[in-house]
Amino acid sequence: MDVRNCKKCGKLFNFTGEPLCPACAKELEAKFFDVRTYIYDNPKASMSTVAEEMDVPIQQIKKWVRQERLAFTKDSGISIECENCGRAILTGRYCSECKKKMTNQFSSMYQEKEQQHASGIKASSKGKMRFLGE
Numbered sequence: 001m002d003v004r005n006c007k008k009c010g011k012l013f014n015f016t017g018e019p020l021c022p023a024c025a026k027e028l029e030a031k032f033f034d035v036r037t038y039i040y041d042n043p044k045a046s047m048s049t050v051a052e053e054m055d056v057p058i059q060q061i062k063k064w065v066r067q068e069r070l071a072f073t074k075d076s077g078i079s080i081e082c083e084n085c086g087r088a089i090l091t092g093r094y095c096s097e098c099k100k101k102m103t104n105q106f107s108s109m110y111q112e113k114e115q116q117h118a119s120g121i122k123a124s125s126k127g128k129m130r131f132l133g134e
């Protein structure tokens with residue numbers, strides 16, 4: 001069993017991939033809903049205002065935004081950077097351009113594999129033909 005110290009309160013707990021003990025994780029989850037409500041009620045509040053008012057580190061707010069759990073409106077003027085090109089985005093990790101590029105890359109990789117697979121079949125059937133002709 002992997003036992004660690006909670007990053008927040010320092011108590012020992014059974015590590016399950018989260019750096020916080022269950023009590024602190026629960027607290028953070030409750031905080032998340034508070035923050036979400038606050039942003040909903042104050043769509044124009046800046047990230048530092050939200051952090052200050054809600055007593056949550058800005059890094060934590062950004063993390064939620066990266067996870068696409070929180071989203072700021074365009075009116076708020078709050079944005080985070082695309083992790084690939086640095087363009088300002090409202091939520092998630094990448095801008096729509098980079099997301100599109102990544103999907104294209106993925107599908108072309110898939111097509112290449114398919115083609116290799118197809119030519120592999122052709123080569124082996126040729127080999128068989130030769131064998132049969134002997």
Ligand SMILES: [Zn+2]
Nearest residue numbers: 006009021024
């Ligand atoms: Zn804790």
Ligand SMILES: [Zn+2]
Nearest residue numbers: 082085095098
């Ligand atoms: Zn981008």
